[in-house]
Amino acid sequence: MARKRGRGMAACWYGIARTATVDRAAAWAEIDDGGSAKIVTGVTEIGEGILTVLAQIAAHEIGVKPEHVVIGDNDTARAPEAAHAGASRQTYMIGNVVALASREARKRLVDVMADMWSAPAETIRTGNGEIWAENTNHRITMGEAVACAKNRGVVPIGSATFGTDTTGIKDGKGGDGSGRPWQAYVFGCQVAEVEVDTVTGEVQVLAVWAAHDVGRAVNPQGVEGQIEGGVVQAIGQGLMEDYQLKDGHTSTSGFAKYILPTSLDVPRVNSIIIEDPDPIGPLGVKGIGEPAMVPTIPAVMNAIYDAVGVRVFDLPATPEKILMAMREKDRRETMAPQAAE
Amino acid sequence: MVDIHLDAIINGRKVSRDVKPHLRLLDFLRDDLNLTGNKEGCGAGECGTCSVFVDGVLMKSCLMPVAKAQGATVDTIESLAKSGELSVLQKAFHKAGASQCGYCIPGMVMAATAALRANPFADREEIKERLGGNICRCTGYQKIFDAVELARDVQNGRVPATALLETDTADGEVIGKNVRRIDAPSKVSGRLKYAGDMTMPGMLHVQVLRSPHAHARIVSIDTSAALAMDGVESVITAADVPGKDGFGVFVHDQPIMARGKVRYVGEAIAAVAAEDALTAKRAVAAIKVVYEQLAPVFDPDEAMLPGAPVVHDYAPDNITKHIPIRVGDVEAGFAASDLVIEESYSTQAIEHAYLEPEAGLAYVDHDDVVTVVSPSQNITHHRHMLARIIDKPISKVRFIMSPVGGGFGGKEDMIYQGMLALLAMKTMRPVRLVYTREESIISTAKRHPSRTTLRMGLMRDGRIRALAMRMVCDGGAYGLSTEGVMRKAAILAAGPYAIPNVQIDTYGIYTNNTPSGAFRSFGALQTQFATESQLDIAAERLGLDPFEIRRINAMRDGDMTHTKQKLGSVSLMRALEAAEQASRWEAGAPTVRGPSRGDLNHDDVRPSVTLGTRFASGDASSEAAE
Numbered sequence: 001m002a003r004k005r006g007r008g009m010a011a012c013w014y015g016i017a018r019t020a021t022v023d024r025a026a027a028w029a030e031i032d033d034g035g036s037a038k039i040v041t042g043v044t045e046i047g048e049g050i051l052t053v054l055a056q057i058a059a060h061e062i063g064v065k066p067e068h069v070v071i072g073d074n075d076t077a078r079a080p081e082a083a084h085a086g087a088s089r090q091t092y093m094i095g096n097v098v099a100l101a102s103r104e105a106r107k108r109l110v111d112v113m114a115d116m117w118s119a120p121a122e123t124i125r126t127g128n129g130e131i132w133a134e135n136t137n138h139r140i141t142m143g144e145a146v147a148c149a150k151n152r153g154v155v156p157i158g159s160a161t162f163g164t165d166t167t168g169i170k171d172g173k174g175g176d177g178s179g180r181p182w183q184a185y186v187f188g189c190q191v192a193e194v195e196v197d198t199v200t201g202e203v204q205v206l207a208v209w210a211a212h213d214v215g216r217a218v219n220p221q222g223v224e225g226q227i228e229g230g231v232v233q234a235i236g237q238g239l240m241e242d243y244q245l246k247d248g249h250t251s252t253s254g255f256a257k258y259i260l261p262t263s264l265d266v267p268r269v270n271s272i273i274i275e276d277p278d279p280i281g282p283l284g285v286k287g288i289g290e291p292a293m294v295p296t297i298p299a300v301m302n303a304i305y306d307a308v309g310v311r312v313f314d315l316p317a318t319p320e321k322i323l324m325a326m327r328e329k330d331r332r333e334t335m336a337p338q339a340a341e
Numbered sequence: 342m343v344d345i346h347l348d349a350i351i352n353g354r355k356v357s358r359d360v361k362p363h364l365r366l367l368d369f370l371r372d373d374l375n376l377t378g379n380k381e382g383c384g385a386g387e388c389g390t391c392s393v394f395v396d397g398v399l400m401k402s403c404l405m406p407v408a409k410a411q412g413a414t415v416d417t418i419e420s421l422a423k424s425g426e427l428s429v430l431q432k433a434f435h436k437a438g439a440s441q442c443g444y445c446i447p448g449m450v451m452a453a454t455a456a457l458r459a460n461p462f463a464d465r466e467e468i469k470e471r472l473g474g475n476i477c478r479c480t481g482y483q484k485i486f487d488a489v490e491l492a493r494d495v496q497n498g499r500v501p502a503t504a505l506l507e508t509d510t511a512d513g514e515v516i517g518k519n520v521r522r523i524d525a526p527s528k529v530s531g532r533l534k535y536a537g538d539m540t541m542p543g544m545l546h547v548q549v550l551r552s553p554h555a556h557a558r559i560v561s562i563d564t565s566a567a568l569a570m571d572g573v574e575s576v577i578t579a580a581d582v583p584g585k586d587g588f589g590v591f592v593h594d595q596p597i598m599a600r601g602k603v604r605y606v607g608e609a610i611a612a613v614a615a616e617d618a619l620t621a622k623r624a625v626a627a628i629k630v631v632y633e634q635l636a637p638v639f640d641p642d643e644a645m646l647p648g649a650p651v652v653h654d655y656a657p658d659n660i661t662k663h664i665p666i667r668v669g670d671v672e673a674g675f676a677a678s679d680l681v682i683e684e685s686y687s688t689q690a691i692e693h694a695y696l697e698p699e700a701g702l703a704y705v706d707h708d709d710v711v712t713v714v715s716p717s718q719n720i721t722h723h724r725h726m727l728a729r730i731i732d733k734p735i736s737k738v739r740f741i742m743s744p745v746g747g748g749f750g751g752k753e754d755m756i757y758q759g760m761l762a763l764l765a766m767k768t769m770r771p772v773r774l775v776y777t778r779e780e781s782i783i784s785t786a787k788r789h790p791s792r793t794t795l796r797m798g799l800m801r802d803g804r805i806r807a808l809a810m811r812m813v814c815d816g817g818a819y820g821l822s823t824e825g826v827m828r829k830a831a832i833l834a835a836g837p838y839a840i841p842n843v844q845i846d847t848y849g850i851y852t853n854n855t856p857s858g859a860f861r862s863f864g865a866l867q868t869q870f871a872t873e874s875q876l877d878i879a880a881e882r883l884g885l886d887p888f889e890i891r892r893i894n895a896m897r898d899g900d901m902t903h904t905k906q907k908l909g910s911v912s913l914m915r916a917l918e919a920a921e922q923a924s925r926w927e928a929g930a931p932t933v934r935g936p937s938r939g940d941l942n943h944d945d946v947r948p949s950v951t952l953g954t955r956f957a958s959g960d961a962s963s964e965a966a967e
Contacts, residue, residue: 005935006933007924007940009888009924010876011836011917012865012869012873013837014865019829043721046745047745052520055520066523071523073741076740084721085745086753128513169664171828175667176668177664177665179906180904181904187911189913191923204950207947219518221437221519224483228480229441229478232482237689237691241689242690243689243690245855248854249606250782252782253778254385255383255476258694262472262482264952266483268947272919272920274919276915279910295873298869298873302873302887305931306934307935313685315687
């Protein structure tokens with residue numbers, strides 16, 4: 001058999017949002033003329049789909065359709081601070097703060113309508129671009145409601161800030177590292193199935209099963225996109241990518257030499273989304289961007305071992321390293337057959 | 342050089358004009374015709390985002406001299422949704438969630454269009470082969486394959502066109518639904534403008550002089566010849582910085598251009614703003630720098646030895662950051678263990694390889710606000726740092742985050758925005774800088790390469806009694822995110838396991854290599870690679886199933902972390918169970934049992950690639966002989 005298959009697994013954990021410091025974010029919300037929602041916050045899309053997630057959250061909280069949410073440009077002179085786009089923090093920090101700001105804007109509108117309809121505010125419902133009072137025949141569009149509010153001198157706006165209850169860790173001289181670096185943790189586990197070509201040493205990752213707790217999943221397709229992208233980036237590091245330097249000069253300054261995963265290198269990724277809601281934030285969301293990448297490499301290395309009995313300790317697991325390790329294993333086993341017992 | 346005259350049909354319109362003969366077709370389309378939908382990702386025909394149709398054939402327009410387009414019919418991404426109505430394939434990309442950052446997507450849509458033209462019935466494996474010349478760094482390709490299959494089925498009438506529409510949210514609930522991405526239409530049609538697609542009237546072009554040495558003192562910089570050139574507006578060096586120079590995510594140890602000495606190959610030394618990029622490039626070549634070579638250090642372990650060359654005076658031991666974690670008494674834990682395993686691991690530097698190279702635009706506005714438009718992942722912190730560097734109040738510094746064509750941590754560093762701001766202030770004109778792929782790779786941060794030793798002590802029943810890890814990382818020439826990476830690496834190093842005795846030490850070290858910085862999974866990838874590999878080694882030695890050994894040690898609700906934080910709900914057991922069940926895992930110790938496993942090769946596993954066999958003329962069944 002020239003090709004051998006095997007399987008491996010690995011688990012992971014990860015902290016959501018900035019590490020060992022107080023994280024924070026702010027947002028403004030407005031229910032605009034015509035009943036659309038306008039959200040302004042100081043951080044935005046780097047490709048993960050946060051704009052869509054924020055539109056869904058604002059739509060959910062205010063009661064409009066996601067396509068009727070407008071998100072303002074990200075600009076330090078025109079938007080409130082929401083810190084940075086990283087640390088798997090966007091859905092957690094910005095999502096939660098947009099929910100809070102949206103709730104405040106909605107409350108302004110609801111209070112006007114409750115007063116107009118002489119109905120208790122808690123009986124006012126919003127959804128799908130409409131606002132109504134339960135058990136009455138009061139029902140108008142959000143656009144009409146905004147006009148009502150403005151006629152009474154009220155612009156339905158809201159703002160919010162969201163911060164974490166976290167601390168630094170004691171990492172100075174003699175420190176033990178104790179502290180509260182995050183308030184939300186996620187956990188995950190991946191299984192990889194690989195095929196190793198014993199003639200060329202080439203490894204193909206054929207499938208990955210990736211089970212990750214993300215808290216409440218706002219957009220499952222977006223979560224899958226993060227998992228699939230993370231798994232493939234990890235396979236790049238695990239098997240092929242290598243920024244090489246000699247005396248400070250790189251020999252890999254282009255994609256002809258710096259090898260990236262292509263459409264032919266990727267496994268089928270089977271994502272399993274676990275929703276263990278965060279009890280602290282208003283939405284129960286957590287995050288997925290970075291944790292998706294963490295278990296893949298050890299799962300693949302454990303699978304290679306399962307297939308051919310060699311373990312790669314020094315990444316990446318190139319065909320050359322696999323072949324060398326297999327030869328070394330054969331040499332050891334033929335020289336000392338007893339020792340293998 | 343004399344212009345040449347070009348006649349061509351571009352996106353259905355006749356184009357007849359004089360062009361510079363050195364241009365590539367891509368430059369002509371983007372710069373002369375403002376068709377910025379197709380992007381430049383690598384300039385070398387490797388990534389495919391510049392792909393267009395020339396006489397109906399898929400071509401990488403970065404490899405084609407413009408003169409070759411004489412008489413040709415050229416169609417760009419803009420041709421596919423000319424009246425604003427997306428093509429079936431573009432709608433399928435929207436529906437399937439196939440675009441993330443979107444930078445590769447114009448080329449990917451062109452390649453997929455070509456694939457379905459070549460074979461309207463192409464199966465998933467053939468689609469993969471036909472997209473093999475296009476790189477995507479965000480999606481892992483799965484949703485791109487899904488999109489092409491969906492478009493194929495709609496085009497063939499096997500699936501109704503309504504499958505391309507928005508998920509039904511008639512019940513009013515939108516959380517938990519696959520609402521289509523709101524930014525996808527502009528990405529699949531090439532309409533979204535990234536920083537490198539933006540222009541302003543009167544805009545100057547910026548080029549950067551970079552260090553050819555890893556460690557050298559700058560004796561002198563002579564910019565006079567460059568400044569004297571026709572078309573050059575300004576040349577800046579560290580001497581032009583008005584405020585307190587220095588940026589970095591944790592320590593502000595990096596000047597916006599080398600100050601006094603260079604610390605790595607590719608470090609910026611001077612920047613030129615000129616009427617066009619070619620003039621700026623020529624001016625960069627005319628800058629004369631005299632260096633005095635210094636002894637370099639390239640190995641982080643050597644950099645920690647007494648007497649090693651010092652990269653930064655403030656850190657004479659070259660240690661950027663050391664993070665300790667201590668729980669219990671590891672030596673006592675090892676002494677009480679039935680089995681102690683010690684292994685060494687290493688991981689390499691890797692490049693973010695976002696498809697969008699760094700680019701930015703800066704100008705001084707009517708209120709004297711210095712404004713920088715760039716794909717920065719951290720505009721908040723950047724404006725703080727820039728205000729100090731250019732000595733202005735924060736209210737006079739503005740950062741606008743342009744659409745980010747992939748970040749992964751690599752765009753958290755303010756690596757070029759300082760030069761742009763300074764040139765805008767010097768010239769009082771808009772200035773733009775677009776990195777080449779080579780510049781992006783040599784001068785920006787990498788993932789920290791690591792060397793780790795890991796000792797793990799276990800009881801016969803699989804419980805981990807003690808864990809000691811020491812990881813040394815090459816932080817390269819500047820601090821960037823090294824401190825934070827070392828901290829996260831250490832906090833998460835021992836994995837989600839309840840271990841009574843833990844000792845972790847992570848070290849980020851200065852060397853004269855390309856700086857290391859933030860990269861998705863931020864140190865936790867390096868440390869957990871070691872821990873999770875070693876758990877399998879332990880499982881084999883103890884005869885335990887890999888899931889079982891993790892369950893035995895798993896943190897549970899209310900457990901303490903290694904930083905002595907009490908956890909709330911711990912979902913690890915759920916994740917283990919979900920992965921085990923979904924993969925139909927066959928239990929057993931990891932004793933190289935691949936050859937005898939019964940759980941392999943199900944229908945949720947892709948076929949192995951046998952590239953080329955589809956096209957082999959003769960006997961494609963030689964594989965079967967094995």
